[in-house]
Amino acid sequence: MLLAQVAVERGFWSEAPNSPALWTKLSICLIIGLAVMVGLMFVPVRARRPIIGMCTFIAGLYWVLLYVWPKPIDRQPDEAPLNAVEGVAIWLEESNKFVVSFTQILTALLLGLGIFSLLTIHLGKIRRRHPDALFSGVLLASMLLMITFGYWDYNQRQGEAGALLDNPANWTFVQYSRDFLFQGFLQEMDAAMFSIIAFYILSAAYRAFRLRSVEATILLAAALLVLVSLMGAVSSAWDTQVRAIANGNPFVLNFQLSEISMWIRNTFQTSSIRGIQFGVGIGALAMGLRIWLGLERTGGQD
């Protein structure tokens, strides 16, 4: 049983799908966006840094305020702010969905930038008759095919029969083609590429893992113990023997492979990773502050 249609709140940020108002706003935004981009290209080099710095500061300021600004506790949706501090907190909270949507759109534009970059490089190779032009052609043809069948399938799913297309019994040529390209080709090649790593890991372990020093010996011993503990047949057999010998003695039970491996993980591994993550976190914070406050001098010179 379907639920009753819930009225969607319309406002400056939300227009009905395919409505003239939506298309007008989209067109205006596109024109303004293009004008800003073109305008930025003609801005003197020295003026670019302050513009970028200001945009970065405003963008970062929102998240900093959202994190540090005191929030009213247990506020109900229809409750009015008690003072200016609460007013700012509520404004920050209510702006969140727009800021998040804007961030998502901005990040999604990077996909478009990726496609643009891919097209520029590979069309250039084909035009220059580069020795690898054939591969570029295959790549672009594959991309075109995937986009065509992906959107064709997507469009067919927008109608009333959308959910029915989840069942292969209702598929047409379009869904079979999309599935053949996506699951049959792309996902299989993705899996194959990743599987190749096994060969490199094995070859590298054989050639590089040598007991050349005390440190290497400790590292190798720890790695072997953890590896063996992942081999159920070996670790189960060993642990069963240890339990039989221990006869409830807690000290002897420590020699179970599962116990040793967990001790290595919980004592050495997690503490090392925590240390590394603390270091990375502090570094990221310092770098974030430098970028946010416009102190970072590298990049953006021309």
Added chain:
Amino acid sequence: MPGLGAKLQAMPKQIIYLVLITVTTIPLFFDVAVPNEPLEATQDYYATLEQLPEGSRVLMASDWTGSTRGESKGAFRSTLNILIRRKAKIAFYSTADPQAPRVAQDAINELNAERRRANLPEFKRWEDWISLGYFPDSEAANNGIANDLQGAFSGRKDFPPGAPPRDVFQSPVLEGITKVGQIPLLLIVTASKTSNFTVERIKPDRKTGYPKLLFAVTGVMVPETQVFYQSKQIAGYCGGLKGVYDLEQLMENGINFPSKKEAVVKSDKYDVVPGYPSPSNKGQGTRYYPTLHFALALMILLVIVGNIGMALSKREARS
């Protein structure tokens, strides 16, 4: 003429590759039952899923694609089977890869095809699950979910049966949900850092303690996930292929089930967490674990051979 030590250290890589292909392929043709003791983290993962109230709403981030399907697909399928048994209503979303939502939907369709063949009720789109799609910025998406769930998912649509796409908040899955603290479980099947972003951004509600966090991660992510598990920021995790095998064994045997005395998997942490013996529990974990087993054995063997070679070379040089 190189000595034995040098020979042992310089085995041709073609032979190593051939042996690897052989030892990893042969087990796939046989039904090998490898003895196993499920890890505590996987037991907690299974117990948290089993203790989920029936009909609960679940947020599930599906952040895996074909590259890690050897591990991730098994975890995804087994977890879904448990959640379907708990009659959970699941909202899927992806923040790692644009391919991920399609991969998840194809895996659900595959599961439904199997359920149709077994005369089991389907896992119905819109009624039981919805797809919220892809969010390109994982950090922003998690911030949105934590601060304003309705805002984060606003404008997303899915397909009710026989009707055009509608707003996801009209579906039984998200109906009445306004904040993440109303959702008992947030589960991530991931092969990337999206689990880190989630644990950094999403905190349990002070009153309800929801959402509990569960991660199903790839083998290489186990060390970093163990950090969150050890500090109790996540309720449990299913790590790598071993985790998937553990999970399938737990689905079959339960914990302290049927009683602590007769149980295959025993734990002092839980009373009885039921298992549901069925041939369908044997999934990807059971099929692939022997392969992992032999690959690890081969790696250990080669490391030992290389080191013996080095020791022999040193002795030959001295003499």
